[in-house]
Amino acid sequence: MFAVFGDIHGCFYTLKAAQRVKEIYGEIDFYATGDLVDRGNYSPEAVEYVIENGIRPVMGNHDRMFISYFTERESIPAQLWIYNNSSKTIYDYEQNPVILVRHLDFVSKLPLFYDLDDYFISHAGFGRHWLNLLKYDKKVDLDMMAKVATDNLDNEKGLLWNRTELLDIGKIQVVGHTPVPNFKFYKKQKAYYIDTGASNGNKLTALVSDGVDAIDVIFEKTDNMDISSTIFR
Helix, strand or coil, X not given: CEEXXXXXXXXXXXXXXXXXXXHHHCCCEEEECCCCCCCCCCHHHHHHHHHHCCCEECCCHHHHHHHHHHHCCCCHHHHHHHCCCCHHHHHHHHCCHHHHHHHHHHHHCCCCEEECCCEEEECCCCEHHHHHHECCCCCECHHHHHHHHHHCCCCCCCCCCCCCCXXXXXXXXXXXXXXXXXXXXXXXXXXXXXXXXXXXXXXXXXXXXXXXXXXXXXXXXXXXXXXCCCCCC
8 A cells, every 4th residue: 555645845834734644544654756855834844754765756757856956967857947937945955055966966866657556656747748768568668668768857748847738548547747626536547636736835645545446535734834925836
């Protein structure tokens, strides 16, 4: 059994409260759809909480921009971050260089996806433009998928940035990146969208599965402490 949190976006207090999932289901595995940093008020605290509690996130596009800014300042993802209201996250980390080094190491090693028996967890999902990755039995060639994901790290249709219709890969995809007011399941694509805009003041979603079926969806209203004065859409 496991649970997947939607995009966390620096919502430390909300994430802590959402860990009440443990009170219901005990010590199950926890994953997250990435975007640990930005927008919410407590990016360093949120990342530290993820590390200390053994939550397994995938890399999100904001995590990618975070790494790029502090390691490849002139790169396109780094420049994008500058114009993505990242100033508070930058300031907070520049005040804590030891934590910055630790978190850069952690985030840089995040996988682009988790391939579970019946589930595939990534930040933005595999779109229909990767139809050629399906084998004769309509399942995905995972080795090829891993290569394509890495080769297209900063592509607008890659696993960190994609907003196109998802591909039915023979497993249930669980993604964030594209905000929805409530979690949404697309039957045709076998895809759950669980970024419910925690940093916008909406809620953080946890999808709970027994490994085969989604058995519960738990919502945690965003704690006001986490909400930035800048509202994102």
